[in-house]
Amino acid sequence: MKIIKVVLSIVVVAILTFAFTSKTEKGYKVGDTIEDFTLKNIDDKMVSLSNYGEAKGFIIIFTCNMCPYSVANEDRIIALDAKYKSKGYPVISINPNDPKASKGDSFEDMKVRAAEKGFTFPYLFDDGQKVFPKFGASKTPHVYIVNASAMKVEYIGAIDNSSRNPDAVSEKYVENVIDALLVGKKPTKTETRAIGCSIKVM
Amino acid sequence: MTKTSIFIFFLFAGLISCKKEDAQILSVKTYTYNELKPLLEKNDGKTYIINFWATWCAPCVKELPYFEKINQEYSDKNVEVLLVSLDFPKQVERKLIPFINKRKLKSEVVLLDDINENVWIKAIDKSWSGAIPATIIYNKNNRKFYEQSFDYKTLKNELLTFLK
Numbered sequence: 001m002k003i004i005k006v007v008l009s010i011v012v013v014a015i016l017t018f019a020f021t022s023k024t025e026k027g028y029k030v031g032d033t034i035e036d037f038t039l040k041n042i043d044d045k046m047v048s049l050s051n052y053g054e055a056k057g058f059i060i061i062f063t064c065n066m067c068p069y070s071v072a073n074e075d076r077i078i079a080l081d082a083k084y085k086s087k088g089y090p091v092i093s094i095n096p097n098d099p100k101a102s103k104g105d106s107f108e109d110m111k112v113r114a115a116e117k118g119f120t121f122p123y124l125f126d127d128g129q130k131v132f133p134k135f136g137a138s139k140t141p142h143v144y145i146v147n148a149s150a151m152k153v154e155y156i157g158a159i160d161n162s163s164r165n166p167d168a169v170s171e172k173y174v175e176n177v178i179d180a181l182l183v184g185k186k187p188t189k190t191e192t193r194a195i196g197c198s199i200k201v202m
Numbered sequence: 203m204t205k206t207s208i209f210i211f212f213l214f215a216g217l218i219s220c221k222k223e224d225a226q227i228l229s230v231k232t233y234t235y236n237e238l239k240p241l242l243e244k245n246d247g248k249t250y251i252i253n254f255w256a257t258w259c260a261p262c263v264k265e266l267p268y269f270e271k272i273n274q275e276y277s278d279k280n281v282e283v284l285l286v287s288l289d290f291p292k293q294v295e296r297k298l299i300p301f302i303n304k305r306k307l308k309s310e311v312v313l314l315d316d317i318n319e320n321v322w323i324k325a326i327d328k329s330w331s332g333a334i335p336a337t338i339i340y341n342k343n344n345r346k347f348y349e350q351s352f353d354y355k356t357l358k359n360e361l362l363t364f365l366k
Contacts, residue, residue: 198334
């Protein structure tokens with residue numbers, strides 16, 4: 001009995017330690033090389049970054065249907081894709097939420113929202129929530145810009161400096177980074193923060 | 203005459219008690235980060251629990267009753283809860299104020315309306331990614347930041363470590 005107790009408490013401590021360290025310390029930082037992933041798109045086809053042979057890089061955005069901050073940024077995400085896909089930086093959006101924990105974020109709901117808004121980019125479902133923890137994404141929207149040549153993270157953060165109000169934007173973080181990369185320069189601001197909805201897990 | 207005065211008495215008594223029961227708030231104080239900052243670093247004898255939330259944030263709304271309960275149960279132990287709303291400024295009248303009245307929130311609620319998120323999120327805590335709910339507990343001896351949801355027991359246990 002005593003042994004069981006001891007073993008149990010060790011297991012509990014191990015799980016807690018893992019849970020907390022994985023939350024705060026894991027995840028890509030600027031300069032890290034990312035692993036490719038394969039996720040299902042709203043057209044039911046599987047998508048990997050390696051499918052984009054022509055791309056110079058990717059604007060990977062963790063976003064979802066239900067978070068008002070994501071919704072407030074939808075038009076800006078569409079505009080980013082319109083501006084930069086032809087220049088080699090397509091938007092790849094990923095819904096990281098567990099639909100059991102966030103009603104309205106199911107794969108079927110994603111299809112509906114994407115059709116309503118006319119998404120011009122893949123909207124992938126992180127089924128099983130294996131991908132977002134690798135990135136260390138904590139909220140929606142959460143942007144990662146990755147170059148295709150070395151698959152290195154160039155930027156982590158927000159789309160611009162006014163997530164709540166598109167009329168008050170005075171600094172377009174993502175555009176500045178990609179404009180710099182397009183002319184072979186190092187981006188000046190590689191990390192920014194904005195308020196967002198925590199990613200929903202059960 | 204007496205009948206009328208009794209009637210008037212009851213009418214007033216009724217009005218007053220109604221008012222007391224449904225004390226409705228009509229506005230919420232709005233702060234920039236610089237205005238809010240002094241409330242995040244008071245140096246008096248009290249322990250402060252600052253919760254960053256929004257009406258649109260489901261896990262925030264879920265944990266609000268625990269903060270309310272703590273505010274009630276520990277008010278005589280020098281504990282004060284401040285609920286800092288990150289609701290969209292345009293939705294204060296339509297969403298935040300009705301929400302506060304409907305839930306009869308007793309803790310103080312203020313709105314943080316400051317576009318400069320990239321500056322103040324880091325300033326509040328360097329580990330904060332910007333996800334909500336998020337909470338600070340502090341007093342003059344100790345300070346901790348939590349980017350997480352709380353249940354009542356966990357919140358109470360955290361608070362108790364500050365009250366030793």
